[in-house]
Amino acid sequence: MGCGGASGTTPSPAPVAPASATNADIAVETVAAHNAWRTLVGVPNIAWSNTLAATAQAYADHLKATNNCAMVHSGAAGLGENLYWASGLMYGNGTTAPNPKTPTQVVDAWASEKANYTYASNSCAAGKVCGHYTQLVWANTTQVGCGHASCSATDNSSVWVCNYAPPGNYVGQKPY
Known part of the structure; x- marks a missing residue:
């Protein structure tokens, strides 16, 4: 169960979301979406x-x-990491269009894994994923920061990365 680590070696522009959102808007919405789920537990x-x-x-x-946004965790020590990939909109004539996601949609997608998590046994349902959810509600995690990139002009896909400190998803420990 879980995801972990993040790092990068390229210069770091500010996170980007749908065109009308500012960096401050992204930060506020991301934190609010996380805290809505954290409050529930x-x-x-x-x-x-x-x-x-x-x-x-x-x-x-x-x-x-x-590799056009292949979903590979960074593996960096000391940070938790959630990844999210979104495809572009596909039309019947074979063309695609961007399908931008808001921070709330991304966080809610991870949080939907709550249905796969059983607190009593601290486990995911067989064949299901729940580590994104447990990271976002990990009680000892105090900070989050996210980034976003459009992957390909051909298929209009995109990727989101959120880093967490301190990280969660320690084997054998419950998130809260």
């Missing part, structure tokens, strides 16, 4: 980290530059 609110956001953006840019 009684864990402390999380705060935005520009440092984590820069690291996440650098890794989103790295994913874009390598």
Whole structure:
């Protein structure tokens, strides 16, 4: 169960979301979406980290530059990491269009894994994923920062990376 690590080696522009959103809007919406889910299980609110956001953006840019946003975790120590990939809209004539996601949609997609998680046994349902959910509600995590990249002009896909500190998803430990 779980995801972990994040890093990047390229310069780090600010996170990008749908064209009308500002970086501050992204931060506020991302934190609010996380905290809505965290409140449901009684864990402390999380705060935005520009440092984590820069690291996440650098890794989103790295994913874009390598294998068209292949979903590969960075593996960096000391940070939790959730990845999200979205396809573009596909039309009957074979063309695609961007399908931008808001921070709330991304966080809610991870949170939907709650249905796969059993707190009593601290486990995911057989064949299901729940580590994105457990990371976003991990009680000891206090900061989040996210980045986003459009992957390909051909298929209009995109990737989101969120980094968490301190990380969660320690084997044998419950998230809250």
